Amino acid sequence: MEFRKNDLVTLEIEDCGIDGEGIGKADGFTVFVKDAVIGDTVTAKIIKAKKNYGYGRLMEVLKPSPYRVEPKCEFARQCGGCQLQALSYDQQLVFKTNKVKGHLERIGGFTDIPMEPIIGMDELFHYRNKAQFPVGRNKEGKIVTGFYAGRTHNIIENRDCALGVAENKEVLDRVIAHMEKYGIEPYNEATGKGLVRHVLIRYGYFTKEVMVCLILNGNKLPKEEQLVKSLCEIPGMTSITINVNKKHSNVILGEEIRLLWGQEYITDRIGDISYQISPLSFYQVNPMQTQKLYAKALEYADLHGEETVWDLYCGIGTISLFLAQKAKFVRGVEIVPAAIENAKENAKLNGLENTEFFVGKAEEVLPREYKKNGVYADVIVVDPPRKGCDETLLETMVEMNPERIVYVSCDSATLARDLKYLCERGYELRKVCPVDQFGMTVHVETVVLLSQQKPDDTIEIDLDLDELDVTSAELKATYQEIKDYVLKEFGLKVSNLYISQVKRKCGIEVGENYNLPKSENARVPQCPKEKEDAIKAAMKYFAMI
Numbered sequence: 001m002e003f004r005k006n007d008l009v010t011l012e013i014e015d016c017g018i019d020g021e022g023i024g025k026a027d028g029f030t031v032f033v034k035d036a037v038i039g040d041t042v043t044a045k046i047i048k049a050k051k052n053y054g055y056g057r058l059m060e061v062l063k064p065s066p067y068r069v070e071p072k073c074e075f076a077r078q079c080g081g082c083q084l085q086a087l088s089y090d091q092q093l094v095f096k097t098n099k100v101k102g103h104l105e106r107i108g109g110f111t112d113i114p115m116e117p118i119i120g121m122d123e124l125f126h127y128r129n130k131a132q133f134p135v136g137r138n139k140e141g142k143i144v145t146g147f148y149a150g151r152t153h154n155i156i157e158n159r160d161c162a163l164g165v166a167e168n169k170e171v172l173d174r175v176i177a178h179m180e181k182y183g184i185e186p187y188n189e190a191t192g193k194g195l196v197r198h199v200l201i202r203y204g205y206f207t208k209e210v211m212v213c214l215i216l217n218g219n220k221l222p223k224e225e226q227l228v229k230s231l232c233e234i235p236g237m238t239s240i241t242i243n244v245n246k247k248h249s250n251v252i253l254g255e256e257i258r259l260l261w262g263q264e265y266i267t268d269r270i271g272d273i274s275y276q277i278s279p280l281s282f283y284q285v286n287p288m289q290t291q292k293l294y295a296k297a298l299e300y301a302d303l304h305g306e307e308t309v310w311d312l313y314c315g316i317g318t319i320s321l322f323l324a325q326k327a328k329f330v331r332g333v334e335i336v337p338a339a340i341e342n343a344k345e346n347a348k349l350n351g352l353e354n355t356e357f358f359v360g361k362a363e364e365v366l367p368r369e370y371k372k373n374g375v376y377a378d379v380i381v382v383d384p385p386r387k388g389c390d391e392t393l394l395e396t397m398v399e400m401n402p403e404r405i406v407y408v409s410c411d412s413a414t415l416a417r418d419l420k421y422l423c424e425r426g427y428e429l430r431k432v433c434p435v436d437q438f439g440m441t442v443h444v445e446t447v448v449l450l451s452q453q454k455p456d457d458t459i460e461i462d463l464d465l466d467e468l469d470v471t472s473a474e475l476k477a478t479y480q481e482i483k484d485y486v487l488k489e490f491g492l493k494v495s496n497l498y499i500s501q502v503k504r505k506c507g508i509e510v511g512e513n514y515n516l517p518k519s520e521n522a523r524v525p526q527c528p529k530e531k532e533d534a535i536k537a538a539m540k541y542f543a544m545i
Contacts (some may be wrong), residue, residue: 001027003049009056013040013065016095018102020083020442031056034150035077037087039065067091072125073162080150082163082440093118093436096444100412100434108416110423116433119292124439127286128163129268132252133172133199135179135186143179143186145172145199153189153250163440165203167210170234175199175214178227187217192248195221200243200253200279204268205287209238211266213279215245215253228261238266241279253280265342270294273321275346280338282315286437293408293435293445294322297381300406300431300449303327307378310402312362312393317343317355319381319408324352331375332357333365363390370400374530376493377402388414391421398425399528401495405450412446419448426525428453477542485538492534498527502535506545 003009003026011024013036022036024044030053033044041063044056058077061068071077071085084092097118104110121127133145136155146158159172179186179196187194195218202211212231214221221227221242228240240261245254257264257279265276268283270291277283284290297319301309303326311320314332316339324330324347332355334340340359347355358365362382369375380402382389388411397405405427409415423429431449438444477485479496486494503509527535539545 003029003046003054005046005049007046009044011042011044013038018099033058035086037065037068039067075156075158078149079147079156081147083442085440089124093120096436097434100446103412103416107413108420110429114431116431118434118436120436121289121439125162126165129203129205129287130285131164131168131201135196137186143176167203168201171201171212174230182223184222198252202266202277204266206269207267208236209266210234210236211239213241213243215243217246219244224260238262239264243279273350275316276342281342289437294319296433296447297406297408298322301379309379310377312382313384314343315339317346319383320355321346321350321352324355329354333362335361363393366393367396370396374491376400379404381406383408386411388418394418394421403452407448409446415446422450426453477544482538485541486534490534492531494531494535498531499535501527502532
């Protein structure tokens, strides 16, 4: 049967898509239905039809699923922010676990995935410490603020989001009242005219500090002093700023910040670490779950006080400083200069002197510091944006050959892609733990542990003296002595494999089977030039060549 736009179909929802939509079939025709829940029987109207599948609008729930619950927010279906409010929380966790597992299987090609149970939330609502509210006028000409409807820029009026803090409504009420009193126009995306674009609010969950930043299509707000006076009546008010964004685009924040009152940042904590957070700072929006997320990353890093760690895409140093509590030294990389300044200040704030931060693209800074300056890493922690890691960065990570890589991901699809690259080049997927940072939404964070592949999967690294023709040169220094010399003199970490490769080049026998792959197809990494030179220097020092 051929289905067309506006056809009504009855569906039993049997599955759930990656964006939370219900999936059902009518005579073999697959229909994706937003707001439908696995187990529902629904009537849906086809709004877009392809050859073998289509998209439908939920018209009626004929028989509700046992997993269906009443959404807390009356705007849940209209607003684009929450996709899963109608799904019970235990099933939200099942959905998110399956989403991560499915991406690792389909995109990464992994089987027998070592999944740990997802870490769920204790508080399901009012957990967000940050919100950006667009401001505009509705059809009746009234100034409104809220959130955009899904896939549109139509504002759904709502000053009291179920995921946000109570302070949000108090701030928005006062800002809108000020605009109405003094005839201040909201920004109009279509014309590019109007002044007030967005209201950004941040809240310190542990310090109770409040930040308000008004994003303007101009340099100044009329009667700023009166608004400051009103906002300062809100308990915890700490920072009031203006952000200037005159660009005719969808980008929310501009680069210029002007302080109206208080200080340019608020302070909050994750565990024992305090952070200064500015309007432009990247900071996880769910502090309670972030503490669990970082604790899992720290567990996977398995630090004992002697490790050198690189934290890539470090932001304001959130994970870096967590790691610095346990590591010998931590280096962080972030492309945003203001974030690096925040990271340095946060290190001082917490009295952590075993850190160094670099401004730049991770895929440029890491190769430069590794190849030109000889830095190395025992552990690399990477927390990239949704697009994942640049391949140049992944290539350098493989060359650096850290014992462990901890990958923190906000997008399991790009995570799977990057893990496939790393695991095809000498690493093994050891642990995967989803963490629910964003209850009621389809988003999920994931922490992954990679370690160098097990010896019997790739290469033999244990020395078997029966297989060796031990020469006088061989007896002059052990593999460990060569490693220690190279690390001390050159700051480089080398493996038994690399040492054996250099020995062979220098005509020193190391055994017919030593450090050779067990299978024909196994990939054996080759010793980089700078490490080969360092190993040769060690061998000369020990009079082996």
